[in-house]
Amino acid sequence: MEMNIALLPGDGIGPEVIEQAVKVVKAVGKKFGHTITFKEAVVGAAAIDATGNPYPDETHEVCLQADAVLFGAIGDPKYDNDPKAKVRPEQGLLAMRKKLGLFSNVRPTFTFPSLIHKSPLKKERIEGTDFVFLRELTGGIYFGEPRGRNEQGTKAFDTNVYTKEEITRLARMGFEFAQKRRKLLTCVDKANVLATSRLWRETVQELEPEYPDVKVEYEFVDAVAMRLIQWPKAYDVLITENLFGDILTDEASVISGSMGLMPSASLGSDVKLFEPIHGSYPQAAGKDIANPLATVLSAAMMFEYAFDLKDEAKAISDVVNLSLAEGVVTEDIAEESKPSKTSEVGDWLAEQIL
């Protein structure tokens, strides 16, 4: 197969982890006989520095022409504590999601047998956890207007807004995921307070009869924030709005014992995007110590979701499991073994595939 992949390394550790994913993707291409071309583009703080725009038009063009986008991370502390900064790296991420129509962020949570003891949670609570969040990604309070300040600057406001259509397309994807899995769908909202949440609940309720094989549960976001930690095995597929999804998927990442391993896919249009859920981790940037596995596993999701190539995806997750079992891992998760460098892990994984 011919594959055009856009690489958006972004900020902080982004470039380093993307580099390792590229090694692995190339190895997969070689092994399975695919012709893979990569095209790199800037985004985030890196793009502000280069062009003044965190998601330049040229980058958007590169994404549109690609079959899939591999994205690293975004964010730079120099913008975080300046509440008056005019342009922010994150705006690039949001613009990219919106312009590419990536309305669904798919974030699986599962445990790795060889890492389970690293979780702050007890083994018996989390062993066998296997759920997936579908987080709405192009709506809600992330984009709603009006947003800003009053003239004197003494009052600030944001708008959370959802249309039935936006909810329906995400919910349908949720029902379909559930049909292919354990057939349980949890709609997470705050319908006892928010008008938007009531529209979510109503819309999902209306869709229920079309998917009679799926059991649907409705839970409040505060209850889920608790139960996710108490009984993670109780969940299968969860759908929720943008902001709740941001909070809950990061919370869920704790279960596995390492955020450095959790991949994600953003779906919704022809171009699909794949990224680790961890951030730009600026303290580690350039040190060759960042864990590349989440990005490598995001590349596995790419083969599965963008190209429907399950064997290729499995080849990657197999070597990741091997690296965990053999202790060829970075310092954040190394234990008995001597920690490997980011680049060494990438090299090792690529070799194992070939």
Next chain:
Amino acid sequence: MEMNIALLPGDGIGPEVIEQAVKVVKAVGKKFGHTITFKEAVVGAAAIDATGNPYPDETHEVCLQADAVLFGAIGDPKYDNDPKAKVRPEQGLLAMRKKLGLFSNVRPTFTFPSLIHKSPLKKERIEGTDFVFLRELTGGIYFGEPRGRNEQGTKAFDTNVYTKEEITRLARMGFEFAQKRRKLLTCVDKANVLATSRLWRETVQELEPEYPDVKVEYEFVDAVAMRLIQWPKAYDVLITENLFGDILTDEASVISGSMGLMPSASLGSDVKLFEPIHGSYPQAAGKDIANPLATVLSAAMMFEYAFDLKDEAKAISDVVNLSLAEGVVTEDIAEESKPSKTSEVGDWLAEQIL
């Protein structure tokens, strides 16, 4: 001292747990020589059934005339899955908070030595956890206007809004709490996306010089959702907006191993309110099985925060610890011991105090 206490049992298990707290408060009054008068009023679904209004004027009057309010729980499932219900029990809770000016919800998180093994988290991660959330309670997306639907009902919206004044008063309380504790204040926001969060961050930054002894950290809500579970001991005092506080304090309650034990205080005006953080737990209502300890500990907070009576507060927390140590507890946390009924726990605690 003379104390007038308003009792708002509310819905579900509310009446049962309030009843036990009253037994304990009476015992404290007797032992320490206080004259305590109670006045009961309806709120929530109970109030809708009785008057059509979830927070009737008569109830508000009872609260205004009291020195402190002991509140049970609110919520009834018959309203939850009806997105079109016109009146909801929760509106009573929100109206009460707003009308009484209770802008700060104080929710401590700590562990109980005899319960620590019940936590889904590993002992070494949580032992010694001692932080407190100050959740803004009368602003944000809970109250912002406009909120509702477009005419066709196909679009819903909510408004998150904060003024500098609202943020300042909560933040000052946070700085003062930190000064009396370990002098670390964490401001939780989503300043990389929300205009309101940027006003939060800016306002807290401006206050910093007035409290030079307090170290201030700024963290994104998604990061805190993770770190709260990973490193709960890292936190001291956390301040945040209404919605983030709702989610994060419920999440935090998991740490202690039982939500049935976590109390809270709502401060901000002359009348202070005290309530367990658990909900109305309708499945258990009327069965005499609900855990009354969170409400009893809320009564302890009442003695401390509403009347500045630390010995009385300590007398209560001491007997609660005794009940845990001796296994005089309800079925949710009973282990070796035979579970006691809700009412038996209340009786036992009151006896121990006398």
